[in-house]
Structure formats: C-alpha cells, structure tokens
Amino acid sequence: MRPLTTSARRLFVPLLALGLVAAACGDDDDDASSDATPPAPVETAAPSDGSTAPSDDTATTAPSDDTAAPSDDTAPPEDLGTVRVGLVCGGMTPIVAQIAMNTDAFTNAGLEVEKLCFDGGSEGIQALIGGSLDIFLGSFEHVASTRAQGLDTRAFAVINKVFPYWALTKTDAEFQSVADLAGEVVGVTSPGSLSETGLRVAVAEAGIDFEELRVIGAGSGATMRAALDAGQVAAGMVSEPGISELTLSGEYRILWEPTFPYISIVVLGSESWAADHADALTAFLDVLEETAERAGTDTAWALEAMKSEGFEVDDAALEAAVERSLEAVPDGLRVTAEDVQSTSDILIDVGRLEEPITLEDGFDFTYLDS
DSSP: OOOOOOOOOBOOOOOGGGHHHHHHSOOOOOOOOOOOOOOOOOOOOOOSSSOOOOOTTTOOOOOOTTTSOOOGGGSOOOOOOEEEEEEEOSSOTTHHHHHHHTTTHHHHTTOEEEEEEESSHHHHHHHHHHTSOSEEEEOHHHHHHHHHTTOOEEEEEEEEEEOOOEEEEETTOSOOSGGGGTTSEEEESSTTSHHHHHHHHHHHHHTOOGGGSEEEEOOSTHHHHHHHHTTSOSEEEEOTTHHHHHHHTTSEEEEEOOOSEEEEEEEEEEHHHHHHTHHHHHHHHHHHHHHHHHHHHOHHHHHHHHGGGOOOSOHHHHHHHHHHHHTTSOGGGOOOHHHHHHHHHHHHHTTSOSSOOOHHHHBOOTTTOO
C-alpha cells in the first residue's frame, strides 16, 4: 500500500478561457496519530459436526495469534488510486478533511490523497475545471456560479454549515457595533472573498451602507493580526483558529458574529468524474463521515491531528478552535432544502448570486448513501 500523501504545494493554473467562471467565484480563504484499531483476536469455532471438543488433557494447542492466518477483516483494502483534493489552506473550515489527511484514515480505506493548497477559491475552481483537481473543498457560492456557466459541478457533501468569519476589534476600541465602523478601515481577507460576504451581511444588519466603510484586503492569520495590532484596520474579519487566539489573549473582542445558518464548505466535483470514480468518491466521503463521528467523541485525537497543520497558536487556543469548528460539521454531512434556501437568500441579498440554487440542482448526496 502506498503511503498517504499530505504534502501541500501551491498551484497556479492560468486558464484565460475560464476567466468568467473564476471572476464569478469568491475566495474561500479561511484563516498524527493513527486511528487504526487493531483487529480483535479470532476465536476458534466449536465443531459443527456434533462431536465433543477434546478435554484440556488431550486437546491440541491452537495456533497463536502470531501464526494464525489473517481473517478477511485484516486483508489489505482495495487500492482505489489517488484523489487530488484542493482546499484553501491556513484555516480550519474544512476540519474534517484536515483531520483525515493528517492521520492514516484515507490509507486504511485504500485511497492516496494528494493535498493541494490554494490562496483562494477562484484558483481552486480554475484547477478543478482545468482537470488539475478531482475534488475542491470550497464555498457554496462555487456550486451556483459554476453551474450557472453550464458546468457539470455538484456538491457531494457538506463539511461546514456555519459562517466561518467574525468581526473582531481591539478590546479598548471605541466601536461598540458594526454601525460604528462607518468611515473606518475594515479588513477582509481579500476583496470578493467569503469574508467580504460576511462583512456585507454584518453591514446590512447594522443598517448602514457598505460603501460607508473603507474595505481593504488584509490577509488571514498572522497578516490579519499584524494589521489589527498596528491599527491599520479598525476591525477585521477573522476565522478559526484566529478567533480563539485573539479573543483568549484578552486584547481583542467580538464586534459581530454570524447567527444565521450558512453552508460554507462543500465537497465539490464534476458529475462526470464522480460517475467514472464512484468507488473512490464513496470511500472518500465514507472517511470524512467516519472522521466526523470519531472527532465528535474524541477531541484529543482530533486536536493531535490538527497540530500537524502548523498553526502558530497555543494549545488552549487550538483546542477551543477545534471544538468550535467541529460543531459546524453537519450530521451525516448533509443539509436540508431550507439550509440551501437560506444560504441562497443571503448571497442574493448581498449581490453574490442572481438566481437561487436549490438542493436538487446543486447537490447529489447519493454517494454518501452508497
């Protein structure tokens, strides 16, 4: 069995012909221990021909576990090949996939997963359409925007259904609400990104116009914190583990947090690839679902796996971030028609979608049921 590949490498795919698709997609920038259980010893069955088993004095010693032939349960899994998976690295919105990649979960299922990192969702979508990716872990918006261009994309599972970005400001700042940010500089990860979508919602809820803010791209993680520390932005849109890191430090407080249901990260691919690789896709989704179930009851295992991501935060902040992120994983990696409608409505309200997308149009959960 080949070892699981988890090395990240940056990928840029210049696809001029697909510029319209990329422009329609916002960025998804977010800012190992083995999980294999040894097989139980195989017990020798009693004779089935009605004869009596020999007594202790005359019995022949059964083979030890070391010499017994392996049972079907210990047979190597079928080799399902390699699946190239892209995601926006630096955060933990796709936490279930990250945990699985940082353990031997995919290897045990017969899959080799090649992890490819991108700076934003637009690049990832270009790579998916161009054939450099098999699966992209990206935002709901990409389902709608790519299908609107006539592409055969579908979401095969949902791995995060909570909006990931919160607005933070310094603890001693004078701002008490988003409405107080009128005329101020506010940082998002990048223009047109998922974080900007969140800021637009926050501004609409506050009853002010988005144009009243001076919005700049301030990056994520350490770069966003640097902008906040230096006072270059009055507030910034931050995701985990940054939310936990900054608020636990006591230097920052929450100015706005989302309270609406929102499908933020989906497992996105083409219907044609899925049909041709049904076994691999089914196994991939099975691993995600099993990882979600285990992580929900074994936080220590999930935390150890997420340490491999290399976040520059202390253990307390990372633990809080992992626990909060796992709460965003939907049961069974599925959502309802109401969830889809709610997310579509929000995107239409902030001008990111023109037409709503339905559960039937954008999602195919049949591979989860296989």
